[in-house]
Amino acid sequence: MPTPMTTPTTYTTAATGGPPPDVPLAAGWSDWVGDHTASLIQVPLRIALIVVVLLIVRAVAKRAITRVVQRVLEPSAGEPERSRPRRSGRGAAVLHRDRSRARQRREQRARTIGSVLSSAVTIVLFMVGVAMVLDQVGIALGPLLASAGVVGLAIGFGAQSLVADYLSGLLIMIEDQYGVGDSVDLGEAVGEVEHVGLRLTHVRDLNGGLWHIRNGEILRVRNDSQEWARAVLDVAVAYDADLNAVYRVLEETGAALHQDPDFADLLLEEPAVWGVQSLDADGVLVRIAVKTVPLQQWGVTRELRRRVKEALDTAGIDIPFTQRTVWVRTDSDADSDALVR
DSSP: OOOOOOOOOOOOOOTTOOOOTTSOTHHHHHHHHHHTHHHHHHHHHHHHHHHHHHHHHHHHHHHHHHHHHHHHHSOOTTOOGGGSOOOOTTOOOOOOOOHHHHHHHHHHHHHHHHHHHHHHHHHHHHHHHHHHHHHHHTOOHHHHHHHHHHHHHHHHHHTHHHHHHHHHHHHHHHHTOOOTTOEEEOSSOEEEEEEEOSSEEEEEETTSOEEEEEGGGOOOOEESSSSOEEEEEEEEEOTTSOHHHHHHHHHHHHHHHHHOHHHHTTBSSOOEEEEEEEEOSSOEEEEEEEEEOTTOHHHHHHHHHHHHHHHHHHHTOOOOOOOOOOOOOOHHHHHHHHHHO
């Protein structure tokens, strides 16, 4: 007896498009997971790889910045003291600075410049990392960049003076225009520098007042502490004085000061008589000058003035005093004038 053919059962899908009644619902979730396995694994791995690479780059950049700043701002460790330029007779000016002050300036500059460069590298790498992570997640960067550009433009217009202060402060430190302990003239603020920051410079004046100057407002700087200074003394003598004798007295006085052990280390060369500076109403001005160690020019000038005064007195050369013609009018003169009239 022939076996009856069995017709395969056909399952129809419901109107909702769901699976057949005898198919487990978990099959749909497993299929979705299987289709997105690559994305679920690769995206986090890519993000983690981006973060690790950026951290490595940041660490390498900070180490390189530290080495470069130290090499540029600090003198070589093997440089012998005797190889540095010294004072010699009438030779050219040389660099003379207090070692502790120079070391303090180098440390401050290195610390500040290194901090600024490290912060800049960190900010740039952070922005690059955020952009790369958003790109992996699938967020469009175009609208975000446009919004960031508008916000950055608004902040730039509002904080342009602040940006100018920071840029000026960075250039001041890189160019070593002045540092802590220097005697400077910044316009109204004249005195000793106590702090140099990226935004402000602190100057202590002669009366003890502390000036806070924005770096962006500093248009010119006169630094009396760098490399060398000059002591200039104008000596007034009478018109009937022998100028050759005056020159000889001044030269001998300058040579004696140069040979004095208490002042030998303060003078970079032997004092020189420059000659007649001007012809004033009260006498002839003769100028003598000498290069000195920075910040020592005032003390040298005072000592030189004292010695010149004593030497001129010994040589019998008069130092003129202010002369004025005074007319004295008495009551008798007034009565005589009235009678004449």
